[in-house]
Amino acid sequence: MLTDYHVHLRPDQEGTVARDWFTAANAERYRRAATERGITELGVSEHVHRFTQALDVWQHPFWRRWARDDLDAYAQFVREETDLRLGLELDYVAGREDRLANLVDRHEWDYVIGSVHFVGDFAMDLDDEHDIWRRASSPEQVWERYFATLAEAARSGLYDIMAHPDLVKVWGSARPAPDRDPRRYYEPAVEAFAEAGVAVELSTAGLRKPVGELYPSRAFLEMVVDAGCPIALSSDAHTPDHLGFGYDRALEALSDAGVTEIAVFERRRRRLEPAG
Numbered sequence: 001m002l003t004d005y006h007v008h009l010r011p012d013q014e015g016t017v018a019r020d021w022f023t024a025a026n027a028e029r030y031r032r033a034a035t036e037r038g039i040t041e042l043g044v045s046e047h048v049h050r051f052t053q054a055l056d057v058w059q060h061p062f063w064r065r066w067a068r069d070d071l072d073a074y075a076q077f078v079r080e081e082t083d084l085r086l087g088l089e090l091d092y093v094a095g096r097e098d099r100l101a102n103l104v105d106r107h108e109w110d111y112v113i114g115s116v117h118f119v120g121d122f123a124m125d126l127d128d129e130h131d132i133w134r135r136a137s138s139p140e141q142v143w144e145r146y147f148a149t150l151a152e153a154a155r156s157g158l159y160d161i162m163a164h165p166d167l168v169k170v171w172g173s174a175r176p177a178p179d180r181d182p183r184r185y186y187e188p189a190v191e192a193f194a195e196a197g198v199a200v201e202l203s204t205a206g207l208r209k210p211v212g213e214l215y216p217s218r219a220f221l222e223m224v225v226d227a228g229c230p231i232a233l234s235s236d237a238h239t240p241d242h243l244g245f246g247y248d249r250a251l252e253a254l255s256d257a258g259v260t261e262i263a264v265f266e267r268r269r270r271r272l273e274p275a276g
């Protein structure tokens with residue numbers, strides 16, 4: 001079986017409106033592209049910051065700029081007008097766990113994807129005034145804080161899947177990286193994943209980013225597998241074209257790491273199915 005769960009129906013483009021994208025016809029375009037690529041388990045997971053309800057959690061200027069859609073209308077659309085699994089990409093905001101839980105409790109999701117884009121007020125993957133690297137005192141500090149936040153996110157109990165787990169490397173050589181063996185940074189996150197019993201995403205999105213690699217790195221994936229964490233396979237597609245993107249590379253990485261099964265979700269219950 002092949003899955004693609006971390007999928008966005010709506011582009012990250014200002015001026016676009018939900019009603020043009022949350023349509024049965026658009027969902028059908030995704031379903032068709034997935035079927036062509038042998039992906040039978042297809043779900044969507046819009047960014048929490050696109051929904052007005054997210055402002056009850058956090059009032060960050062980046063969230064205020066993007067929060068236009070209605071979370072309940074999204075969930076209702078996916079359930080009633082599509083055959084897709086219903087998910088949410090729920091950014092972790094440290095200290096706001098109760099408010100995040102309130103959002104999760106509004107609907108019966110098939111899965112909730114946990115991601116860390118921000119550490120404090122600054123982001124891993126924004127090349128603007130919110131860029132963490134403009135403030136960073138050292139790459140060691142950024143990596144350490146990123147993975148500590150990811151560990152905290154996993155332990156919050158809010159999530160089924162931890163997304164793009166080494167997003168901190170997104171810029172590749174365009175940003176500094178620590179000199180030390182990166183495994184010392186992965187370690188606290190891996191420990192937290194295992195204790196929390198979450199699945200870890202193998203994401204091909206990094207292949208489309210400056211870093212040009214899968215998330216997580218080979219060494220990180222090996223540690224996660226050694227710790228007994230299940231793997232969830234996704235592309236983080238923002239268009240039907242992205243579905244299943246780079247899956248040949250992903251399947252090779254899984255097989256190199258000795259992974260033969262991937263995680264499948266329904267109403268937040270997880271099972272394993274043969275990968276491929």
Ligand SMILES: [Zn+2]
Nearest residue numbers: 089115163164
């Ligand atoms: Zn993300």
Ligand SMILES: [Zn+2]
Nearest residue numbers: 006008089236
């Ligand atoms: Zn995403």
